[in-house]
Amino acid sequence: MSLDSKVPKGELANKWTDYKSKVPLVAPNNKRRIDVIVVGSGLAGGAAAATMGELGYNVKCFCFQDSPRRAHSIAAQGGINAAKNYQNDGDSVYRLFYDTIKGGDYRSRESNVHRLAEVSANIIDQCVAQGVPFARDYGGLLANRSFGGVQVSRTFYARGQTGQQLLLGAYSALSRQIHKKTVTMYNRHEMLDVVIVDGKARGIITRNLITGEIESHAAHAVVLATGGYGNVFFLSTNAMGSNVTAAWKAHRRGAYFANPCFTQIHPTCIPVSGEYQSKLTLMSESLRNDGRVWVPKRKEDRLKNPLEIKEEDRDYYLERIYPAFGNLVPRDVASRAAKYMTDQGKSVIEHGNAVYLDFASAIERLGEDTVRERYSNLFDMYERITDENPYKVPMKIFPAVHYTMGGLWVDYELNTSVPGLFAVGEANFSDHGANRLGASALMQGLADGYFVLPVTIGSFLSKEIRTPKISNDLPEFKQAEKAVKERLNKLISIQGNRSVDSFHMELGKIMWDNCGMARNEKGLKSAITKIQKLREEFWKDVYIPGKLNELNPELEKAGRVADFLELGELMCQDALDRNESCGGHFREEYRTPEGEAARDDENYTYVAAWEYNTNNVSAPKLHKENLVFDNVELKTRSYK
Amino acid sequence: MKLTLKVWRQRNSQDKGKMETYQLNEVSPDMSFLEMMDVLNAQLIGEKKEPVAFDHDCREGICGMCSMYINGQPHGPVQGITTCQLHMRSFKDGDTIYIEPWRAQAFPVIKDLVVDRSAFDTIIQSGGYISVSTGNAVDGNSLPIEKGLANEVMDAAVCIGCGACVAACKNSSAMLFLSAKAAHLNMLPQGQVESNRRVLNMMDAHDDAGFGSCTNTGACSAECPKGISLSYIARFNRDYMKASIASEETTDS
Numbered sequence: 001m002s003l004d005s006k007v008p009k010g011e012l013a014n015k016w017t018d019y020k021s022k023v024p025l026v027a028p029n030n031k032r033r034i035d036v037i038v039v040g041s042g043l044a045g046g047a048a049a050a051t052m053g054e055l056g057y058n059v060k061c062f063c064f065q066d067s068p069r070r071a072h073s074i075a076a077q078g079g080i081n082a083a084k085n086y087q088n089d090g091d092s093v094y095r096l097f098y099d100t101i102k103g104g105d106y107r108s109r110e111s112n113v114h115r116l117a118e119v120s121a122n123i124i125d126q127c128v129a130q131g132v133p134f135a136r137d138y139g140g141l142l143a144n145r146s147f148g149g150v151q152v153s154r155t156f157y158a159r160g161q162t163g164q165q166l167l168l169g170a171y172s173a174l175s176r177q178i179h180k181k182t183v184t185m186y187n188r189h190e191m192l193d194v195v196i197v198d199g200k201a202r203g204i205i206t207r208n209l210i211t212g213e214i215e216s217h218a219a220h221a222v223v224l225a226t227g228g229y230g231n232v233f234f235l236s237t238n239a240m241g242s243n244v245t246a247a248w249k250a251h252r253r254g255a256y257f258a259n260p261c262f263t264q265i266h267p268t269c270i271p272v273s274g275e276y277q278s279k280l281t282l283m284s285e286s287l288r289n290d291g292r293v294w295v296p297k298r299k300e301d302r303l304k305n306p307l308e309i310k311e312e313d314r315d316y317y318l319e320r321i322y323p324a325f326g327n328l329v330p331r332d333v334a335s336r337a338a339k340y341m342t343d344q345g346k347s348v349i350e351h352g353n354a355v356y357l358d359f360a361s362a363i364e365r366l367g368e369d370t371v372r373e374r375y376s377n378l379f380d381m382y383e384r385i386t387d388e389n390p391y392k393v394p395m396k397i398f399p400a401v402h403y404t405m406g407g408l409w410v411d412y413e414l415n416t417s418v419p420g421l422f423a424v425g426e427a428n429f430s431d432h433g434a435n436r437l438g439a440s441a442l443m444q445g446l447a448d449g450y451f452v453l454p455v456t457i458g459s460f461l462s463k464e465i466r467t468p469k470i471s472n473d474l475p476e477f478k479q480a481e482k483a484v485k486e487r488l489n490k491l492i493s494i495q496g497n498r499s500v501d502s503f504h505m506e507l508g509k510i511m512w513d514n515c516g517m518a519r520n521e522k523g524l525k526s527a528i529t530k531i532q533k534l535r536e537e538f539w540k541d542v543y544i545p546g547k548l549n550e551l552n553p554e555l556e557k558a559g560r561v562a563d564f565l566e567l568g569e570l571m572c573q574d575a576l577d578r579n580e581s582c583g584g585h586f587r588e589e590y591r592t593p594e595g596e597a598a599r600d601d602e603n604y605t606y607v608a609a610w611e612y613n614t615n616n617v618s619a620p621k622l623h624k625e626n627l628v629f630d631n632v633e634l635k636t637r638s639y640k
Numbered sequence: 641m642k643l644t645l646k647v648w649r650q651r652n653s654q655d656k657g658k659m660e661t662y663q664l665n666e667v668s669p670d671m672s673f674l675e676m677m678d679v680l681n682a683q684l685i686g687e688k689k690e691p692v693a694f695d696h697d698c699r700e701g702i703c704g705m706c707s708m709y710i711n712g713q714p715h716g717p718v719q720g721i722t723t724c725q726l727h728m729r730s731f732k733d734g735d736t737i738y739i740e741p742w743r744a745q746a747f748p749v750i751k752d753l754v755v756d757r758s759a760f761d762t763i764i765q766s767g768g769y770i771s772v773s774t775g776n777a778v779d780g781n782s783l784p785i786e787k788g789l790a791n792e793v794m795d796a797a798v799c800i801g802c803g804a805c806v807a808a809c810k811n812s813s814a815m816l817f818l819s820a821k822a823a824h825l826n827m828l829p830q831g832q833v834e835s836n837r838r839v840l841n842m843m844d845a846h847d848d849a850g851f852g853s854c855t856n857t858g859a860c861s862a863e864c865p866k867g868i869s870l871s872y873i874a875r876f877n878r879d880y881m882k883a884s885i886a887s888e889e890t891t892d893s
């Protein structure tokens with residue numbers, strides 16, 4: 001299989017328009033006879049399923065929660081970017097494109113990113129039409145705020161619940177199609193394999209999570225919209241159920257996994273408070289619009305009451321080091337700076353690590369009411385968890401795993417390296433390079449789902465109009481079902497001594513220590529050995545209670561952790577292969593004299609796309625997609 | 641803290657189910673309620689017993705998945721939050737805590753504390769949307785919406801679909817959930833076109849799903865983690881009346 005990115009020829013700004021006018025169409029009467037499976041009902045999957053249903057395809061949509069409305073996208077807080085230039089502050093499609101390329105540290109594909117910027121404005125219009133209650137100003141027009149890594153105000157939001165409102169918009173569109181019977185929804189179903197027939201993706205195997213039944217679903221094409229894999233770290237801001245299983249099964253069946261080591265560590269999360277901690281809570285990036293990050297200048301002051309530390313004894317280190325962007329530097333930069341401060345012994349909590357995020361000057365400047373209006377739900381959330389009032393004392397925050405830029409490799413049409421198998425949203429690798437800008441994941445999910453995939457999938461499906469209905473009785477389905485059942489049987493019959501969580505926690509710690517905010521060769525090599533050992537132990541000693549044919553959350557978790565145990569190793573290998581620092585991937589050996597990330601454009605301006613090796617998980621094959629920059633000049637990213 | 645837990649255990653929808661008692665000896669006040677449940681489950685798994693099944697996902701009060709009836713109150717003793725946002729500092733050392741699933745005819749128990757809430761999806765499918773297909777939208781700013789109205793709409797739109805309102809109601813009515821969605825859409829100019837059809841269809845779907853009728857006791861709003869106001873029910877009743885009259889007029893003519 002070759003890596004043909006299928007980027008259309010022509011001027012960057014015309015590629016998408018030209019592509020759309022030339023892509024083969026599928027006539028309405030043919031659409032009715034074509035089945036499409038969409039796995040996932042988040043922003044990407046929900047939007048894609050609804051839109052393809054509207055177009056007339058026969059869609060089956062799957063999610064593991066009890067309703068499509070509960071996908072992890074619901075938790076996004078801060079906002080969604082769009083190049084509307086409503087503020088007249090100089091924004092444009094080109095600027096959004098440029099910011100995203102630069103923010104991603106020049107490791108994403110120009111054509112995809114430009115298309116994303118082009119359709120961004122349509123997303124806002126679409127959502128308003130659906131009734132999404134975006135924030136408004138006094139004139140009744142849409143309001144904007146700023147996010148990190150940019151100097152314009154282009155982020156649309158709905159209080160601190162933007163993801164919720166956008167997802168409910170997509171969910172309502174999806175519900176309308178379910179009612180019209182163009183979409184059939186399967187809740188509480190987990191996809192456990194992709195079925196390939198004659199080299200094309202033709203269906204999936206699922207487990208009904210209530211009855212345990214293993215089912216085959218056939219279609220002309222399969223779309224994965226299954227989200228990111230941040231939970232490989234055990235502790236992250238992702239929902240508890242977020243996992244890599246669907247993408248990993250696709251990878252095992254031939255889909256390449258791209259840039260797996262590109263992980264985003266978000267700078268502002270509530271710090272870990274105890275052993276029992278099950279997840280980490282994000283404090284939205286929007287807080288950095290008004291909050292100031294600092295640590296005491298002197299180590300001795302670190303546990304002192306912050307209100308008693310004088311102004312001149314505080315180090316507002318982001319403002320000091322990065323005067324041009326100040327507290328609004330991109331996430332990777334802000335996270336590393338926090339780590340650097342706590343590594344120097346300046347953590348402001350006794351056990352573990354934290355820095356301050358302080359609103360005192362914002363409250364003085366704007367008044368408490370304005371601050372309350374902007375952030376009350378975040379402040380309330382903070383207070384509920386920590387029992388401290390952020391209107392009175394500075395928040396304590398620390399970086400946490402948040403998002404994965406890596407994912408299934410896709411071409412311009414969002415097709416993975418397996419024909420007929422598409423990937424959208426966080427599940428693909430496509431638009432964010434080595435670091436994602438805030439408020440751009442929601443944009444990408446909805447761009448893929450509403451505006452890109454429904455068009456590009458036509459290129460594949462237009463060649464399938466003569467393909468009769470795919471039967472789920474084909475031997476390929478039977479074989480895949482059998483393999484899934486065998487694996488589940490094997491898992492549950494181990495009956496060892498260790499809980500699934502204990503393995504997951506151990507894996508998470510290995511990953512955080514060695515493949516987290518800073519990485520180095522020695523650490524990565526030792527992590528690989530440790531993960532291999534842990535995986536072996538898992539398959540010998542894991543204990544799963546309950547039975548196969550019933551609701552069994554431990555069994556679900558075990559299957560996911562088994563996949564994380566393979567993915568974790570690949571992430572370390574990818575990080576080891578990339579002998580440079582870029583975006584979220586910081587290799588300690590490669591830094592500038594000032595300690596900033598040092599990219600190596602000569603040798604690493606490529607997407608690393610890994611092919612699974614069925615004979616040996618530990619020896620995947622690397623394919624390189626060279627990135628060509630015709631429209632931007634590769635610069636050292638500077639936010640100073 | 642040491643706690644005694646009385647937890648509803650039910651193998652599946654056919655099983656009759658019963659309360660079981662468990663002891664926990666090391667609970668930190670900083671734990672969330674669900675982390676306390678994790679500790680219980682870790683203990684059960686350690687004893688090679690079956691852990692308690694419960695729904696959860698985001699663990700930050702937004703997905704609407706968690707759903708425990710704690711000491712006789714949906715989402716427990718603290719107002720305005722979900723089960724996952726409840727912290728153990730709201731309980732005392734030595735407390736006995738009763739944990740049950742949502743109880744309503746329209747929400748059958750699947751296992752232990754997990755119930756089937758798909759009836760909520762059915763209600764939304766019957767009309768909880770604005771009929772606009774992708775690609776047909778005009779510029780977002782071509783329709784200014786007054787800030788106050790936008791805020792009111794948002795107040796209605798924050799419902800997380802958890803079902804606590806149904807669990808709190810002695811009639812198991814879903815009127816708070818239903819009316820919040822209808823209000824969100826009917827208040828907006830984009831949504832007004834379909835408002836009559838919407839309220840009639842959603843009301844039918846509500847009744848067909850086996851939810852009871854509303855007798856205005858207000859328990860729903862008191863227990864709603866998002867503070868959804870009872871006034872939406874009143875608004876719904878008005879809209880419903882209007883829609884019924886309009887539909888009679890159209891059938892008559």
Ligand SMILES: Cc1cc2nc3c(=O)[nH]c(=O)nc-3n(C[C@H](O)[C@H](O)[C@H](O)COP(=O)(O)OP(=O)(O)OC[C@H]3O[C@@H](n4cnc5c(N)ncnc54)[C@H](O)[C@@H]3O)c2cc1C
Binds near residue numbers: 081191
């Ligand atoms: C706390 C938080 C705040 C955020 N805030 C912002 C923000 O302000 N702005 C922004 O742009 N981005 C934000 N993000 C990132 C953004 O929310 C996500 O990247 C985005 O929502 C992912 O959407 P998705 O549709 O790709 O996947 P998801 O929403 O994760 O959906 C995945 C879907 O796949 C299904 N699924 C997964 N595996 C399987 C399987 N094996 N079988 C069946 N179904 C499966 C799930 O049920 C679900 O329906 C935030 C993320 C977090 C964690």
Ligand code: SF4
Binds near residue numbers: 798801864865866
């Ligand atoms: S109205 Fe309140 S209690 Fe009812 S489903 Fe919505 S958020 Fe939950």
Ligand code: FES
Binds near residue numbers: 697725
């Ligand atoms: S787990 Fe999502 S609201 Fe409680």
